[in-house]
Amino acid sequence: GQSKQPxxxxxxxxxxxxxxxxxxxxxxxxxxxxxxxxVELEVIDVIRSPERALEEGILVTxxxxxxxxxxxxxxxxxxxxxxxxxxxxxxxxxxxxR
Amino acid sequence: xxxxxxxxxSKLATGIDGFDRLSGGGVPEGRTTLLVGGPGTxxxxxxLNTLANRLRDAGESGIFVTFEEDADTLIANAASFGWTLSSxxxxxxxxxxxxxDAKLNPDVAQSGDFDxxxxxxxxxxxxxxxxARLIVLDSIDWLxxxxxxxxxxxxxxxxxxxWLRQExxxxxxxxxxxxxxxxxxxxxLAYLPYxxxxxxxxxxxxxxxxxxxxxxxxxxxxxxxxSNASPLLIRSGGIMVIADKVDMG
Numbered sequence: 634g635q636s637k638q639p640x641x642x643x644x645x646x647x648x649x650x651x652x653x654x655x656x657x658x659x660x661x662x663x664x665x666x667x668x669x670x671x672v673e674l675e676v677i678d679v680i681r682s683p684e685r686a687l688e689e690g691i692l693v694t695x696x697x698x699x700x701x702x703x704x705x706x707x708x709x710x711x712x713x714x715x716x717x718x719x720x721x722x723x724x725x726x727x728x729x730x731r
Numbered sequence: 732x733x734x735x736x737x738x739x740x741s742k743l744a745t746g747i748d749g750f751d752r753l754s755g756g757g758v759p760e761g762r763t764t765l766l767v768g769g770p771g772t773x774x775x776x777x778x779l780n781t782l783a784n785r786l787r788d789a790g791e792s793g794i795f796v797t798f799e800e801d802a803d804t805l806i807a808n809a810a811s812f813g814w815t816l817s818s819x820x821x822x823x824x825x826x827x828x829x830x831x832d833a834k835l836n837p838d839v840a841q842s843g844d845f846d847x848x849x850x851x852x853x854x855x856x857x858x859x860x861x862x863a864r865l866i867v868l869d870s871i872d873w874l875x876x877x878x879x880x881x882x883x884x885x886x887x888x889x890x891x892x893x894w895l896r897q898e899x900x901x902x903x904x905x906x907x908x909x910x911x912x913x914x915x916x917x918x919x920l921a922y923l924p925y926x927x928x929x930x931x932x933x934x935x936x937x938x939x940x941x942x943x944x945x946x947x948x949x950x951x952x953x954x955x956x957x958s959n960a961s962p963l964l965i966r967s968g969g970i971m972v973i974a975d976k977v978d979m980g
Contacts, residue, residue, distance in 0.1 A: 648848030656843070679852030683859070686852030692833050693845040693877065707836070711843035721840060 640671035641722060642701040646691045649678050653711040657695040660712040664719060672722075697721070740928075740953050743865070743901050746784025747777070749972025753957050754948055759928045763895060763902040765871075767923075768933030773944055773965050774905040775800070776812070777933070778867040780969040781903060782828045783814035785865055792826040792863040796854070798873035802832040812969050829861050835877050844879070847887045851894050858898060866895070870905040871923065885922055892926045928952040933963065946972055 645661065647654035658676070665672055679686035679694055689698075697708045699721065708721045742756035751757050758764040758781075766774045782793035795816065797805050806816045809828075816828045833850060854866070868874065868891075875884045895902045906923060924930050930949040935942065945960040961974040 646849060648846065648852075651846050651848055653844045653846055654848075679849050680855075683852040683854075683856035686849050687831075687856035687860075690832070691849035691853065692835060692847065693850070694848045695845060696849060706840070708840045708842060709845045710841045711845070713843035717840070717842040721842075 638670060639701065640673045641668075641699065643672060643674045643722075644689070644698040644700060645674060645676045646679055646686065646689070646694050646696040646698070647676060648680050648694045650680065651694065654695045656711040656713070657697070660715060660718060661697065664715055664722075668722070670722075742954070743785070744788070745777075745781040746788050747780055747970050747972055749961060749963075749974040750777075750946065750970075753946070753961055753972060753974040754929070754951060755954055755956055758901065758903065759951070759954070760901050761899050762928040763892065763904060763926065764929040764931060765904050765906055765923055765927040766931050766933060767906040767949075769935060770907060772933035772935040773946075773963060773970060774907075774933055775805075775808075775869050776965055777931075777946075777970050778869060778903045778905060779809050779812070779814055779816075779828075782865060782867060783809070783812070783969070786826055786828055790826050791865060792861040793828045793865040793867070794831060794854070794857055794861065794863045795828060795867045795869065796831045796833050796850075797869055798833050799870055801834070802830045805830060812967065814969075827861070829857060829863065831857055833874070844883065846883075847874070847890060850874075851890065854894070855898075858900070864899065865901050865903075867903045868905070870907050872907045888922060888926060924950065934960070 647658060665674070677685045679691055693709050695709065695711065697712070699706050706721070708718070712718050740762065741760045742754065742758065743760040744751050744757040766777055768774050779795065782795060785791040785793055795805065802818050806818065809816045814828070816830050818830050818832070831853060878884045878887055904927065929951045932947045932949045934945040944963040944965070946963040947960040948956045948958050957974065961972050964971040
């Protein structure tokens with residue numbers, strides 16, 4: 634069943650035209666299906682919404698930002714390592730990065 | 732019917748008189764100029780001075796993308812020459828020189844390949860907001876250092892060049908390297924001269940405790956120019972280049 638915790642909140646800055654972004658989106662989608670936690674995900678294409686890239690200081694894509702649970706942290710790249718992605722989604726500051 | 736001279740590309744005066752004489756009018760407009768030289772040769776000051784002069788002389792806004800220096804240090808450096816930079820997209824209206832802080836946060840985790848579409852997006856938005864057509868990217872080495880392979884570096888240089896071309900922007904790219912640009916073909920830096928129409932080399936030497944600086948036009952596609960080294964001074968008001976008129980011989 635769905636855990637009662639508040640959902641993980643993510644922002645995902647991508648460029649639909651770029652291979653690394655497409656690969657990352659596929660990996661994130663498949664990992665999210667296996668998660669028990671609820672996830673709120675906002676996907677932003679930096680080419681279609683350049684203002685968002687400027688305001689959020691996004692330099693490279695793909696860039697996955699975890700807003701909650703804090704502190705805000707970022708993972709860039711095509712997410713080729715699912716384990717790195719899972720750690721990124723679940724690590725809380727108390728838990729040292731493995 | 733006048734005999735059409737070779738189509739001379741239009742030039743953007745930098746307002747640095749000696750350089751404008753050296754180059755027969757300034758940097759190629761709508762094209763990319765590479766300012767290459769070791770640390771302390773005045774690349775960043777030259778680029779800042781050009782932005783400040785365009786704002787003063789032509790009321791044109793400019794964008795300074797900093798990959799290496801903190802935005803506030805850069806703003807303070809510029810202020811020491813009397814030039815005003817504003818950070819981010821703070822365009823409450825009116826022309827200005829806008830700093831885009833493009834330093835990659837060191838504690839960002841990475842997993843796999845990435846590209847610079849984010850920078851392209853941010854630049855597009857800032858250019859839209861400010862109407863700036865002169866863009867400085869300081870320095871390109873730091874931009875390339877973010878990328879893991881020669882192929883990725885060349886791909887992202889091409890992406891940047893394509894965006895600059897499509898936007899009709901005049902770009903000044905600084906490159907820190909002082910080893911010969913022709914270096915090994917693998918390094919993207921050896922690739923830079925092919926994507927830039929104008930290459931300016933700055934040199935800095937200290938002998939008997941006297942610092943001497945020079946500037947030289949290594950390449951200027953499609954335009955006559957004076958390619959011998961000219962002394963360059965960094966004064967409180969900015970850059971001075973001692974050069975006589977280019978001989979159109």
